[in-house]
Amino acid sequence: MRDVTVIGAGIIGLTAALTLAERGHAVRVVAREIAEGTASAAAASLWSAPLVERTERARRWAYLTLARLRVDALDETAGVRDQLALAAGIVAGPPDPWMRAFAPPLRAAAPGELPPGTAAGTLSVMPLIDTAAYLPWLRARCAVAGIALEHGTVTSLAGFARPGDAVVVAVGAGAAALVGDDTLRPVRGQVVHLSNPGLTRTLVIRDGEFGPLFVVPRAADVVVGGPAQDGVWEPEADAALEQDLLRRARAVEPRLEDAAVLGRAVGHRPVRDTVRVEREDVGGARFVHCYGHGGAGVTLSWGCAADVADLVGAA
Template sequence: MVSDAIVVGSGVIGLTTAVVLAERGLRVEVWTRETAAQTTSAVAGGLWWPYRAEPAGAVAAWSLASLPILAGLARDPAETGVRLVDGVHAGASPDELGPWAAGVPGLRETAPHETPRGYDRAVRARLPLADMPAHLGYLQRRLGRAGGTVTLRAVTALGDAARAAPIVVNCAGLGAGRLAGDPDVHPVRGQLVVVENPGVHEWFTVTEDGTGDPAYLLPQPYGLVLGGTAHAHAWDRTPVPSLAQAIIARCARVHPGVTRARVLAHHVGLRPFRHRVRVEAERLPGGARLVHNYGHGGSGVTVSWGCALAAAELALGA
């Protein structure tokens, strides 16, 4: 064996986990059937915000462990792809958000004049917002500096990785369920539209805007990301024109200028959902330690460092 650990999957969860292990001195190799740019992580909105992930208590802990790390990365956005951006989450007060809200520095309820039109309450916060293609590139470079490598290699069975290293970490997103024989893993389809930014500088989100779908506007260096949808058990990655039009219309109720903005791209991502995020360890036949780190739903960026640290403790037998 030439590697101490094989991490399966090159999305934000896999790369962050690989970085943590490599920076602890392990020889780490990431095995992935697709490049980081082809993963769901690459088209994610990138805002730190616990969304569609359970159990609430564990997700809160992982999210709050990730928050200061991502905020630290925001000191060098050109390198890391992470910025700190002010914004508003509509339709909720702080005590309605969940157990994580009290741990977010500066998060507060909006004053009446700050509350978006059409909503009776909202919260403001300054949060990490990642340009995901840039952030994934940063994680790969950081992994390389720590001696880790990425290999394009489809994994059909976790036992294949176990024959190459004594530690295997299953971070394969939707594929993690198949590899683990876990039928509970399923996609929650998210569609978004990227438009030329008409002057939006703050992020906006609402979990439920009356249509059954979330709505969000996320200013990125490459354009304004508009979303979205949350359709469970939908596997089709083809953008639907009628959904794109509905997304633009919903976002225009918050910022009317988006109706005139030139459309730059359409994207679809399949969030890897499970009733509970799975971060746990077991032994494979032959003695290799297998750590599962999957099922993060729409909170992959948000819990990335917290889950990576927890997975590393399990991998090292702590």
């Protein structure tokens, strides 16, 4: 058993910390942002895997995560549940065999069910991980497990750990600066949170006049997003982009016309050719990297956490 510091309190850091504590390690979490400001808090989030490797190990991570989420869903305060989703576009969506295994399509949407600007769509039941509930729920689980969450910015990994200790580097897009990983790039997303006029179905518009767009009803709001701005680091919400999101969302879902704007968020998807889950022993200390989950960090989280714990605990 080791003393482990997890750097990062997004979905990857929190699930890693909990898994390590479950395996008997003494764990603390240090993070620049603990609630707001992470990519994880900006995700709505859906069961989906864009901008990430489509490999056998990613499929394994997704399966393990889904199994764990099914257990978490038994506590209704966790914010995990199945939700009907309609994915639509100007042509029938390309079949995605990788995702079909997790969210099997129910049926093709009837013409009357299609949102304006689309011509084909598919209904499926998709796990919804309501991050507004799930991230605080995970933090509460950390407190119960004796994991301290501390605010702090780590500027260098050199000398950060004592010999024998372990450090999990779960800093998401922050790895570009902290690790100097120039294979990682941000893909910026911006969302706006609206009051919910009674929507219960997730809507994903792939393309066409009003896409790309997602409209995700959650317990306390509706999350509207869509942009994926490659290589853009801007942390502040763009007002013009938000107006455009609102216009498009109201065009495809007229019930949002009078919905109040409750808030907004920006997140940087940490995109890399492959997720980095890797051990590096330096000066007697063990560093385990876990970052680069692209648009799929929530979907792959618990599976990656299991691999992180294996690497921390290995001889």
